Amino acid sequence: MSNVAYELKAEARERVGKGSARELRRNGLIPAVIYGDKKEPVSIALSRNEVTKKMHAGGFFTTLATIEVEGKKYSVLPKDIQLDPVRDFVLHVDFLRVSKNTQVTVDIPVHFENEEKSPGLKRGGVLNVVRHTVEFHCPANSIPDSIQVDLTGLEIGDGIHISHVTLPEGVEPTITDRDFTIATIASPAGLKSDDNAAGEDDAADEAAEGDSED
Numbered sequence: 001m002s003n004v005a006y007e008l009k010a011e012a013r014e015r016v017g018k019g020s021a022r023e024l025r026r027n028g029l030i031p032a033v034i035y036g037d038k039k040e041p042v043s044i045a046l047s048r049n050e051v052t053k054k055m056h057a058g059g060f061f062t063t064l065a066t067i068e069v070e071g072k073k074y075s076v077l078p079k080d081i082q083l084d085p086v087r088d089f090v091l092h093v094d095f096l097r098v099s100k101n102t103q104v105t106v107d108i109p110v111h112f113e114n115e116e117k118s119p120g121l122k123r124g125g126v127l128n129v130v131r132h133t134v135e136f137h138c139p140a141n142s143i144p145d146s147i148q149v150d151l152t153g154l155e156i157g158d159g160i161h162i163s164h165v166t167l168p169e170g171v172e173p174t175i176t177d178r179d180f181t182i183a184t185i186a187s188p189a190g191l192k193s194d195d196n197a198a199g200e201d202d203a204a205d206e207a208a209e210g211d212s213e214d
Helices: 018-026 048-056 194-213
Strands: 006-012 029-036 039-047 065-069 072-083 090-097 103-113 126-129 133-139 147-150 159-161 181-186
Touching (some): 018 029, 029 048, 039 048, 039 065, 103 126
Parallel strands (some): 029 090
Antiparallel strands (some): 029 039, 103 133, 126 181, 159 181
8 A cells, every 4th residue: 555654853843934944944954834634733844855855765745754843743644845946956845634534635656567468569559548647535544556457458449447447445536427548558650540549539538638627
């Protein structure tokens, strides 16, 4: 399920505002806030180097963290990060306070397996990925690392929809009004039939429509 949790140590931040934030950044720290769970927000300061390392390790927004502030520990999930538009370093992070009952909305990466067992791919077909990630509602303490799409038996022209994917318990897509496309098995370049080309165009149109509604 979710990636291995990590811990960060933080300082309580008594002063807030632009001046205080600039002073923190000059000292290698970044301002952050812990909010949610119907409790008062907690303003903190974190090591920029530590946060940057965790951010670049992957799965930052789907990995639970424990933040220790003056001996008190908070279970949190990163929800938003502000980057400097020019130098691209971390300026501020929002953390959502979570409990065993907290439900979150997250983008989960899609992984494909058993490509060698797809007759369509073996015949030269191409895996056309419509959605590299899918947005889900799920418990904060059991966020999947990824969703697995099995390509076994798929032929050229076949589409993979969300209904074809076995999801962990409690994990539900945010799009519920249609059986949206995740990927298709496309014909090799130059060999597309009119039917296959139309099918792929429909899938692309559906994906564009879904993205505009999300």
